[in-house]
Amino acid sequence: MNTHEVINQAPPRAGVDEYTTNTALVEAVSRHDAGWAAERLAATGQRVGTVAFQDDAARANRREPVLRTHDRHGHRIDEVDYDESYHRIIAAAIADGAHTAAFAAPGPGANVARAATFMLYAQVEPGHACPVSMTHSVVPVLAQHPDAGASWLPRVLANSYDPALRAGKPSALFGMAMTEKQGGSDVRANTTSARPRGGGRYALTGHKWFCSAPMSDAFLVLAQAPGGLSCFLLPRLREDGARNGIRIQRLKDKLGNRANASSEVEYEDAEAVLVGEEGRGVRTIIDMVARTRLDCILGSTAGMRQATAEAAWHARHRAAFGALLVDQPAMTAVLADLQLETEAATATALRLARAHDADASDADRAFARLGVAAAKYWICKRGPGHAYEALECLGGNGYTEDFPLATRYREQPVMAVWEGSGNVIALDILRALGREPESLAAFDAEVSRAAGADRRVDAHWERTRALAAEMIDAPDPARAREVTASLALALQAALLVQFAPAAVADAFVATRLGGEWAGGALYGALPRGTDAAAITARI
Numbered sequence: 001m002n003t004h005e006v007i008n009q010a011p012p013r014a015g016v017d018e019y020t021t022n023t024a025l026v027e028a029v030s031r032h033d034a035g036w037a038a039e040r041l042a043a044t045g046q047r048v049g050t051v052a053f054q055d056d057a058a059r060a061n062r063r064e065p066v067l068r069t070h071d072r073h074g075h076r077i078d079e080v081d082y083d084e085s086y087h088r089i090i091a092a093a094i095a096d097g098a099h100t101a102a103f104a105a106p107g108p109g110a111n112v113a114r115a116a117t118f119m120l121y122a123q124v125e126p127g128h129a130c131p132v133s134m135t136h137s138v139v140p141v142l143a144q145h146p147d148a149g150a151s152w153l154p155r156v157l158a159n160s161y162d163p164a165l166r167a168g169k170p171s172a173l174f175g176m177a178m179t180e181k182q183g184g185s186d187v188r189a190n191t192t193s194a195r196p197r198g199g200g201r202y203a204l205t206g207h208k209w210f211c212s213a214p215m216s217d218a219f220l221v222l223a224q225a226p227g228g229l230s231c232f233l234l235p236r237l238r239e240d241g242a243r244n245g246i247r248i249q250r251l252k253d254k255l256g257n258r259a260n261a262s263s264e265v266e267y268e269d270a271e272a273v274l275v276g277e278e279g280r281g282v283r284t285i286i287d288m289v290a291r292t293r294l295d296c297i298l299g300s301t302a303g304m305r306q307a308t309a310e311a312a313w314h315a316r317h318r319a320a321f322g323a324l325l326v327d328q329p330a331m332t333a334v335l336a337d338l339q340l341e342t343e344a345a346t347a348t349a350l351r352l353a354r355a356h357d358a359d360a361s362d363a364d365r366a367f368a369r370l371g372v373a374a375a376k377y378w379i380c381k382r383g384p385g386h387a388y389e390a391l392e393c394l395g396g397n398g399y400t401e402d403f404p405l406a407t408r409y410r411e412q413p414v415m416a417v418w419e420g421s422g423n424v425i426a427l428d429i430l431r432a433l434g435r436e437p438e439s440l441a442a443f444d445a446e447v448s449r450a451a452g453a454d455r456r457v458d459a460h461w462e463r464t465r466a467l468a469a470e471m472i473d474a475p476d477p478a479r480a481r482e483v484t485a486s487l488a489l490a491l492q493a494a495l496l497v498q499f500a501p502a503a504v505a506d507a508f509v510a511t512r513l514g515g516e517w518a519g520g521a522l523y524g525a526l527p528r529g530t531d532a533a534a535i536t537a538r539i
């Protein structure tokens with residue numbers, strides 16, 4: 001049948017260098033001492049922008065992982081089958097150092113370059129980023145506890161990916177299992193028991209309600225030892241090469257993140273070694289958690305970039321009522337506003353990544369303590385609404401699974417849920433304000449670098465300081481979100497007024513701090529005089 005010609009549909013957004021076209025990312029990479037990685041990042045940007053990579057990303061989320069509990073003869077095997085597309089994606093990310101490059105070759109900007117690499121992959125396929133992030137995050141724990149970690153370190157630093165479950169692999173992926181049925185945020189409620197077997201070895205019996213990436217080679221796990229809640233390194237294979245006592249009960253049927261096989265597991269006399277001291281489990285695993293929190297920020301930011309770029313692409317190729325959408329002021333304002341959020345998140349994410357480099361000062365580390373928590377809360381919470389608004393820019397197409405923003409919309413909430421849900425992070429901020437005064441002092445110094453640049457930022461910071469002081473004197477959990485959001489916005493605004501073009505900084509400050517966000521704080525209601533075209537040009 002030849003009924004019509006297809007016109008006015010945007011071409012696929014493919015063959016784009018996702019790095020060099022991302023102006024805010026390129027600027028932040030250079031600002032934070034990772035300009036040396038530009039060439040490699042451009043190669044990554046080109047790779048993830050290819051049709052082949054995008055097709056793999058779509059396929060990995062459609063052809064979901066399948067659990068095989070038994071082989072055909074009835075033996076328990078507890079393996080997950082992934083589509084080949086998933087293996088190709090994670091292999092590429094690991095070959096590129098998206099997991100542990102910052103530890104393998106530490107130096108100024110190493111974490112910034114690694115963050116940008118991680119973001120480029122996560123922008124196109126978010127599911128694989130979970131095991132990649134956990135493998136990155138476990139390194140500080142393994143390094144601090146050579147008794148348990150020494151033999152694993154070279155394997156997590158390796159750039160090869162081998163999905164097989166076999167002994168003697170030169171590389172390894174790590175997962176983490178803390179959450180149980182009766183308590184996730186409150187891990188003190190963990191009931192999994194750890195029975196000492198001598199020589200630092202234990203037998204673990206119990207369950208975990210969430211264990212993402214159950215095909216990882218090893219996990220950090222919390223369990224109750226005689227001395228209290230403790231951290232253990234739990235390998236999938238026992239020392240004799242046999243499968244460890246880990247049973248994958250079922251895979252979670254999740255809202256999004258579908259390429260990633262999150263599971264429920266049970267342990268029966270599973271062999272594990274103690275990491276750190278008995279009773280110090282939370283203290284030991286917290287270094288891993290802190291890194292994964294930063295990666296939640298990176299993941300949400302990567303998602304914002306994808307959403308904004310796809311929305312702008314569509315608007316630049318689609319006409320309605322006689323003009324391209326991108327040139328119609330109501331749409332330009334929405335795109336500009338989406339970009340403001342992306343710019344703020346990108347600037348914040350890479351500033352925080354730089355504070356994780358080996359040469360970071362004590363002040364930088366103290367700044368990161370509050371900075372990561374506040375940004376994890378704010379940026380991850382901003383993700384879903386941002387994806388929703390971007391999706392609408394594609395009209396009906398945006399709501400279909402043929403376009404990537406439906407997947408993105410379902411993906412974004414997870415970054416806020418795991419590694420400290422909103423309230424948990426906000427309460428953590430309240431605790432840090434009271435117990436770690438050096439972190440507020442360092443955060444103050446960071447924001448104060450922008451002092452005098454914009455009176456609205458100065459005024460906001462004065463209010464935030466006063467609120468923080470109030471929370472130190474009389475901590476009020478009901479106001480924990482208020483102080484957390486204020487800190488995050490202060491940091492974002494301070495970074496933008498220092499480093500972003502005036503059009504971006506001014507519109508961000510006017511809307512997010514200056515009370516000029518008309519229309520109920522929905523996107524696209526920017527104050528009169530905003531140079532929306534200049535902002536959208538940066539997309």
Ligand SMILES: Cc1cc2nc3c(=O)[nH]c(=O)nc-3n(C[C@H](O)[C@H](O)[C@H](O)COP(=O)(O)OP(=O)(O)OC[C@H]3O[C@@H](n4cnc5c(N)ncnc54)[C@H](O)[C@@H]3O)c2cc1C
Pocket residue numbers: 175176177178179182183184185186210211212213254257262414417418419420421422423424427
């Ligand atoms: C896709 C996915 C993958 C995951 N993968 C893993 C994994 O690999 N390993 C792992 O260990 N976990 C994993 N998790 C679990 C995740 O970390 C937990 O779901 C999360 O920590 C929250 O714990 P919970 O579900 O028990 O909720 P709860 O702790 O019961 O919290 C429920 C709600 O109450 C709030 N809340 C908690 N305490 C307070 C308080 N004191 N005051 C006010 N509000 C409070 C929380 O913010 C939350 O909104 C995963 C989760 C998801 C969705």
